[in-house]
Amino acid sequence: MRSLRQRTLWRVMLLLSVGTGLLALYNYHDSSHEIDEIYDAQLAQNARLLQGVMSMPLDDAGRHALYLAFDQALSRAGKHRIGHPYESKLAFQVWNTNGEVLVHTASAPSFSRPLSDPGFANVTIAGRQWRSFVLPVPEHQMVIWVGERHDVREDLIERIVRHTLLPFLLGSLALALLVWIAIGWGLQPLQNMARVIRARHAESLEPLQLVPLPRELEPMQAALNRLLGQIDELLRREHRFIADAAHEMRTPLAILRLHAQNALEASSDADRNKALAFLLGGVDRLSRVVNQLLTIARIEPQLSQRSWVTVDLAKVTTDTLAELTPWILEQGQEPSLEIAEDDFHVHSDAGALAIALQNLVANAVNHSPRGGRVNVTLQREGDTLLLSVNDQGPGIDEADLQRVFERFYSKGSEHGAGLGLSIVAMIMERLGGSVMLSNLPGGGLRATLRVPRSP
Template sequence: MISVRARILVPVLVLILLGDALISWLVLRDSHHEIEDVYDAQLAQSARLLQGVLRQRDPGEADWDRLYQAFDQAMSRVGEEGVAHPYETRLTFQVWRSDGQLLVRSAEAPVLAAPPATLGSHDIMENGNDWCAFLLADPQQGLLIWVGERDDIRQDVIKRIMRHTLWPTLIGVPLLTVLIWLCIGWGLKPLRVMALSIRGRNSDTLQPLHLKPLPTDLEPMQTALNRLLVQVDELLERERRFIADAAHELRTPLAILRIHAQNAQSAETSEQRREALEFLVSGVDRATRIASQLLTMARIEPQLNNPVRSRVQLTELVREELAELTPLAMEKGVELVLEGDEECWVETEPVALAIALQNLVTNALNFSSSGREVTVVVHKDEEGRVCLRVEDAGPGIEEGELPRLFERFYSRGNANGAGLGLAIVQMVTRKIGASLHIHNLASGGVCAELSLNQTNSTL
């Protein structure tokens, strides 16, 4: 991939060259035509000057010789006596009577058998040379005055004029190219400074860029890069947290699994082997739950940064989630009960809310005894907020331990628990703008109440 400077300069230079070539061609064409007209006007002016002088002559044939000598010398002394102009040309003249009789002709004038038939400017070919001429009729004196110059001499002068016209272009285009190159380099300097700043940063540094001052065109780029750096930092932080959590929580279960496996290998009786294998299966189940919860946290955390809200029927969502959890409840011998309003709509992130409900109900099932109930209630409180309450009939929680329930890997009274369920619920509720409150019931057991704010609900 070529550089940005080259990508800009090459098209610009091509356009300049093409434009300059087209403009130069048009200028040369028009200039050539205009210079031709100027020289034709000069011929006409010379013919009229000659006409004026002829009107001042004395009658008599002797005057023609004297006039011939004077005009021939004046018109043929181009560049002599140190006073000349580089664009002068040699003019010739001829004078006829109206009946076609030649009266006088300069030495270098072409020999014409008769005056040209066309008055004014005209071109003729004579003796292998092209001539540009002007024929003027003077009825007062009965004369035809012809003034001309060789076309090759005229074209040589025009070419010199053209060359002088083209030199500034031929010199200016390379100079302009260099200046454009330098100007583009100056304009791209902030981008180069930004690239050098990024290249010089340590690979572990994800701090936002703060390059000042910046052109307005680069400020959106810096903002986008800073946003990307923040996202990468958050992603790496989640990975570090996930790895730390997994290493922290799985290290002990894996060590215990190894001990149970070794006990099964060294068991002396079938009863000892069966007991060791039961512990091994229980440990595998706990490690599986921990891994599942860790993966759940890692999966939903980035999704909750940009929640996709929609209007959902809360009671219907709860009914569907309870149906999925029914096999787990039957395995534990616990009955799931749904109570509350049938028509209760909320504006929320349904997937995240479902994950929170699954963890609350699963947590309640873990602390409920066989033959008891776990009740899920959907209702509106006195302030008009939509509430989702999960109640169990377990032993309850000591008041001093309630603040620690949301700590990661804190599992009270459940040796097989991962200690991540309520931490996930709290993370979800914060992201969707809800609130979570856990308290003991007067009748025994624990109530976890999830409240959706009015801004998140359609009442």
């Protein structure tokens, strides 16, 4: 693709050429019309002057002398050094009522018969086109014809067009050079921005701060800064994911290796089976950690895009609990659902809300004894929807109610990875809501999602 300067230059010059061409065409037609008007007026004026001269009160001898003087003077038209070449292209001729030529110029064409139609007309005589004016003078029994060859007017128009086009062509070249320089000057801020970007270090993700900056480039700088911010956030998430994975997997892998070594060195089947059971439990816990880490890696970019739609939270809750019911029953617990009669439509992310509810239910099941009940309720409080999960576990110490939202903080359950509640807190923060934990008076823990109708 050509440069912006070339693209702009060609488009500007094309518009100027088309516009100037249209103006030149209009001027050509307008000039032709005006020239015709002026020359026609001169033809009529010459005919009137000739009428005045030919109408002088003279006797026959005087009139004959006048005709001879006319012929002698007009025969030298276009041949004398004092004159103009166009004199030979202007002609007139006078007839009497009998069709006899009284006087004419040497350049006058030969007519087969006198012209009788008065006024202006275009006639072709002997292969030449003439613009003629016929003036009848009945009181003096004569007809006056004044004519002008068309090539006089065409030559004049051609000269006007030629003298107009030549400066235009030369001016266009100079204008193209000036436009090229002006465009380059106008694009200088863009070139400065490109130079600054090229000079930046490959690992530099700091926002661009170019000042002063034209208004047209401010959206570009803002878009670049937004892109740099997104890349920076992506790299931070990647580094955090790697750090979290390394932090959480280092100890379980060491323990798994220890259990595997104990199984190899076991002196009896009972010791070997015990070591393998510990090994299997460690693998399950590590699998839960990996799944939670993958959930974080998947949900963070999704929440950043904010692809929110109108969601029926009652349906999301019902579908999510229905999917988890087989697993809850397998864990020896009983699920229950209570939804109040109300409108539970919100503008949010259905997938993220489902993941948050799944983590709360899983946390409740992991901390409740077999035979317990996990109760899910949904109700409305003003413009906020309250989605609660109640369990029958031991609850959480008041001092730890906030710490449990920290990553990898797990207390009271050997099955926890320490990521479930932190994922819930992250989701609710991105959705404009919140999550609250409180101990129930009769024992157990209540986890409540506060979901705003319109974040």
